[in-house]
Amino acid sequence: MNAVTPIPREQTLDNSLALLKEGYQFIPNRCQSYGADIFETRLLGEKVICMSGEEAAELFYDKEKFTRKGAAPKRIQKTLFGENAIQGMDGKAHEHRKQLFMKLMTEERLQRLSEITTEEWRRKFPAWQKAEKVVLFQEAKEVLCRAACRWAGVPLEESEVKERADDFWDMVDAFGAVGPRHWQGRKARKRGEAWIKKVIHQVRDGELKADKNTALFAMAFHRDLNGEHLDSEMASIELINVLRPLVAITNFIAFSVLALHEHPQYRNQLQEADDDFFEMFSQEVRRYYPFGPFLGARVRRGFIWNDIKFEKGRLVLLDIYGTNHDPRLWKEPDKFYPERFGDWNGGLFDLIPQGGGEYYKNHRCPGEWATLRVMKASLDFLTKEITYQVPDQVLSYSMVRMPSVPESGMVLNEIQKFEEAK
Ligand code: HEM
Numbered sequence: 001m002n003a004v005t006p007i008p009r010e011q012t013l014d015n016s017l018a019l020l021k022e023g024y025q026f027i028p029n030r031c032q033s034y035g036a037d038i039f040e041t042r043l044l045g046e047k048v049i050c051m052s053g054e055e056a057a058e059l060f061y062d063k064e065k066f067t068r069k070g071a072a073p074k075r076i077q078k079t080l081f082g083e084n085a086i087q088g089m090d091g092k093a094h095e096h097r098k099q100l101f102m103k104l105m106t107e108e109r110l111q112r113l114s115e116i117t118t119e120e121w122r123r124k125f126p127a128w129q130k131a132e133k134v135v136l137f138q139e140a141k142e143v144l145c146r147a148a149c150r151w152a153g154v155p156l157e158e159s160e161v162k163e164r165a166d167d168f169w170d171m172v173d174a175f176g177a178v179g180p181r182h183w184q185g186r187k188a189r190k191r192g193e194a195w196i197k198k199v200i201h202q203v204r205d206g207e208l209k210a211d212k213n214t215a216l217f218a219m220a221f222h223r224d225l226n227g228e229h230l231d232s233e234m235a236s237i238e239l240i241n242v243l244r245p246l247v248a249i250t251n252f253i254a255f256s257v258l259a260l261h262e263h264p265q266y267r268n269q270l271q272e273a274d275d276d277f278f279e280m281f282s283q284e285v286r287r288y289y290p291f292g293p294f295l296g297a298r299v300r301r302g303f304i305w306n307d308i309k310f311e312k313g314r315l316v317l318l319d320i321y322g323t324n325h326d327p328r329l330w331k332e333p334d335k336f337y338p339e340r341f342g343d344w345n346g347g348l349f350d351l352i353p354q355g356g357g358e359y360y361k362n363h364r365c366p367g368e369w370a371t372l373r374v375m376k377a378s379l380d381f382l383t384k385e386i387t388y389q390v391p392d393q394v395l396s397y398s399m400v401r402m403p404s405v406p407e408s409g410m411v412l413n414e415i416q417k418f419e420e421a422k
Pocket residue numbers: 086087088098101241242243245246248249250252291292295353354355356362363364365366367368370371
């Protein structure tokens with residue numbers, strides 16, 4: 001890591017406004033101007049160390065040095081994560097809870113997720129063929145909400161798909177927001193938790209049968225280290241920790257279609273491609289486009305690293321976006337170039353859109369393989385099964401709004417079956 005000592009310190013009372021104004025570039029801008037991968041600033045009234053790059057990621061995932069306890073502000077817990085869930089756990093209790101998520105990710109279950117995703121896209125097609133235009137972002141949310149609930153074993157009435165899909169997305173959409181967008185996320189979480197809690201009760205009371213392989217069964221009957229079932233509140237929060245992010249893959253799908261529009265050669269290439277190239281393309285979408293900006297942890301006990309003092313309790317942010325665009329790791333990082341993944345060595349700390357490090361013992365996203373499966377199944381449908389046009393629309397996305405989304409939602413028209421279009 002390029003660590004300058006003493007650590008560059010921002011001479012300001014508070015930089016929260018600058019963070020809101022600069023969004024994904026807040027940490028990268030400062031690293032560049034200080035010529036360092038690490039600096040200290042103040043955010044929301046407290047001193048914060050920000051760091052970027054592969055070495056920083058490796059340090060951040062050292063469990064001896066960092067804890068997640070108290071790292072996520074309440075406003076994030078009340079929207080994105082749910083209160084006191086896996087994201088804020090440490091040590092053996094965290095590892096045990098993590099196992100609950102990882103055991104859902106068997107090859108068989110992931111294969112089933114791909115199949116369900118494809119089936120749900122196909123169900124959409126007849127209506128699309130008749131429609132003058134569709135907004136892919138909204139359509140994908142609903143497709144993935146249906147797929148997520150089916151895969152997880154959660155009953156979902158046709159009449160509630162839109163509201164549930166919107167709620168799952170609104171929980172995500174709230175994470176970087178102040179004002180109405182944030183409050184919408186809180187309301188969405190309240191509604192979502194009340195719904196899922198009821199489903200957990202129904203399963204526990206035997207009113208609803210849950211298949212043993214499903215996330216619903218896993219969350220309803222998981223026993224914590226003390227041998228107790230999770231209370232129904234926590235079981236519902238952890239089940240939402242499966243459903244909500246599956247719906248959030250919508251954003252990667254919308255960005256994938258934007259990438260296909262801006263680089264039409266890949267649309268042709270994918271029409272003929274095997275799984276390897278779908279994987280490379282999906283990895284590049286996850287690397288290139290902005291989604292999660294940074295992650296937070298607190299110093300467990302004070303330590304000195306490269307002559308820099310990390311005081312106990314200090315909040316430390318790891319730059320996701322900047323690491324995914326670090327020129328030392330990625331040649332021409334601002335170029336969309338899936339081929340770069342042809343010889344990628346699968347590093348644990350370089351491609352970190354869903355966190356880094358180890359899955360089972362650390363906080364890396366347990367849904368990363370599921371995300372790739374859903375992206376690949378969706379892209380397969382969108383490139384090999386249908387054709388569409390992209391009418392005039394605003395094709396930009398913000399580098400300030402967090403999370404960033406394609407502004408138009410990706411409007412598509414003239415949708416036809418691939419074979420009929422030829
Ligand atoms: C849109 C795709 C997704 C993105 C961008 C994403 C991103 C992330 C990130 C950045 C983390 C934090 C890693 C850390 O704290 O070190 C995380 C954790 C987590 N993700 Fe994902 N994720 C996605 C999909 C999924 C899926 C599909 C699932 C479940 C099926 C999932 C479940 C979780 C859970 C439970 C955690 C907490 C893990 C822990 O604290 O040990 N995510 N995700």
